[in-house]
Amino acid sequence: MVRVVEATGSKKLLRKFVDYPNRLYRDVPQFVPATYGDDLEDWDRAKNPAFAYCDARCWLAYRGEEIVGRIGAILSRKANEKWGTHRLRFTQVDFIDDPEVSQALFDTVEAWARELGCDAIHGPLGFTDLDREGMLLEGYDRRSCFFTYYNHPYYIDHLTALGYGKDVDWIENYITVPTDEATLNRWQRLSDFVLRRYGLHLFNARTRLDYFALFDRFFRLINVAYAPLYGTVELSEAQIRRYALKFGPLLNPKLTCFVMDQEENIVALGVGAPSIAAALQKSRGRLMPFGWIGLLRSFMKNDTIDLLLIAVDPKYQGKGVNAAVINKVLHGCVSMGITHAETGPMLESNEKVQDQWKGTELEQHKRRRCFIKKLDL
Numbered sequence: 001m002v003r004v005v006e007a008t009g010s011k012k013l014l015r016k017f018v019d020y021p022n023r024l025y026r027d028v029p030q031f032v033p034a035t036y037g038d039d040l041e042d043w044d045r046a047k048n049p050a051f052a053y054c055d056a057r058c059w060l061a062y063r064g065e066e067i068v069g070r071i072g073a074i075l076s077r078k079a080n081e082k083w084g085t086h087r088l089r090f091t092q093v094d095f096i097d098d099p100e101v102s103q104a105l106f107d108t109v110e111a112w113a114r115e116l117g118c119d120a121i122h123g124p125l126g127f128t129d130l131d132r133e134g135m136l137l138e139g140y141d142r143r144s145c146f147f148t149y150y151n152h153p154y155y156i157d158h159l160t161a162l163g164y165g166k167d168v169d170w171i172e173n174y175i176t177v178p179t180d181e182a183t184l185n186r187w188q189r190l191s192d193f194v195l196r197r198y199g200l201h202l203f204n205a206r207t208r209l210d211y212f213a214l215f216d217r218f219f220r221l222i223n224v225a226y227a228p229l230y231g232t233v234e235l236s237e238a239q240i241r242r243y244a245l246k247f248g249p250l251l252n253p254k255l256t257c258f259v260m261d262q263e264e265n266i267v268a269l270g271v272g273a274p275s276i277a278a279a280l281q282k283s284r285g286r287l288m289p290f291g292w293i294g295l296l297r298s299f300m301k302n303d304t305i306d307l308l309l310i311a312v313d314p315k316y317q318g319k320g321v322n323a324a325v326i327n328k329v330l331h332g333c334v335s336m337g338i339t340h341a342e343t344g345p346m347l348e349s350n351e352k353v354q355d356q357w358k359g360t361e362l363e364q365h366k367r368r369r370c371f372i373k374k375l376d377l
Contacts, residue, residue, distance in 0.1 A: 002068065002104040008057045014043055017058055020070045021094050022284050025150065032144040032277040033285030034132065038246065042127065049238035050127035053078040058092065059108055061101050069095030071105040074127060075116055078233045088113040090123035094151070095158070102158040113375060122167050122372040124149060129232040130243055134170045134345055134368030135159070142174075142365055145306055145342060146280050149368070159371050167372035168230050170345030176361040177333045177341060184330065191327035194320045195259075200267065202328060203258035208251040214258060215244040217266045225311035230347060230370070247271065247308070254332030255305055257325040267313040270325035272332075272341065274302035304340045305333060310353065322356045
């Protein structure tokens with residue numbers, strides 16, 4: 001028999017909730033944990049500004065005294081208002097390969113959705129678009145990233161059996177960094193031409209500390225550029241401060257590019273960071289007391305980077321400005337001996353962001369899905 005226990009509001013149960021994937025995937029070499037502290041903060045109303053417009057609950061599934069699954073749910077009033085929907089999001093879902101367990105977890109979320117008057121459930125999604133989202137469909141044999149979910153293939157069969165179907169898909173690319181002079185010179189010439197044509201320039205940062213004064217403009221561009229994308233909501237001032245603290249330590253001037261106009265507004269940006277996947281695997285996602293040492297080593301020596309964010313102001317989209325971002329990051333990779341780059345999830349329908357990688361050697365190696373189920377009220 002499966003019993004479902006709410007973990008919301010209990011520090012002891014929340015710690016078990018956050019740590020459960022480490023137990024479920026302890027023998028899966030492709031699994032990469034998220035940062036433990038960040039996941040705990042997501043469920044802390046005092047630390048996560050999203051609770052200003054969200055309600056959220058999370059549960060653990062037990063069989064006897066053994067935890068056999070987990071699931072969270074988020075009611076984003078802001079998202080529903082923006083998109084004209086009445087949906088509840090499911091999030092951070094994991095379970096053993098047992099239909100009784102997945103049924104119990106999703107029955108619990110669906111019951112809360114009906115109490116709230118929601119007519120659909122979709123996910124996995126987070127509080128914002130900068131959180132992890134999408135259930136893995138392809139690429140189970142590839143190592144995950146710290147900012148994406150990993151899941152067993154059987155999850156898809158369980159979701160389908162429970163009546164969940166496709167809403168949208170994201171794809172991810174694995175890019176081989178070009179090192180031949182002809183390709184690098186071509187990107188350099190294109191970048192120089194675009195910057196000159198539109199009177200733009202690159203922000204010159206010597207250390208990551210130089211970026212902190214720009215974070216407000218950074219995330220305002222994210223708000224504008226990402227506004228049309230699936231499920232997004234505008235980040236508040238408090239959320240901008242929170243994400244600035246998350247992204248700040250990851251910035252490397254060689255792998256980060258801010259394109260500025262003559263008024264020093266950011267019109268395009270790209271953020272890459274050396275992969276910290278291996279370091280998080282070793283520390284099980286915990287940065288304290290010694291996990292941060294592995295992260296520092298990853299920053300200093302690595303052969304792969306994660307392409308965390310890329311955004312272009314709508315006024316400059318389609319004008320080739322992203323070439324300046326790609327050129328800067330490519331040359332940074334070459335100077336650091338980095339051979340590969342992995343993109344974050346890109347909506348399969350977002351042709352603009354996918355087209356920017358044309359001309360590079362790449363493999364579309366992962367696919368993930370947001371599922372949806374209509375509810376009978």
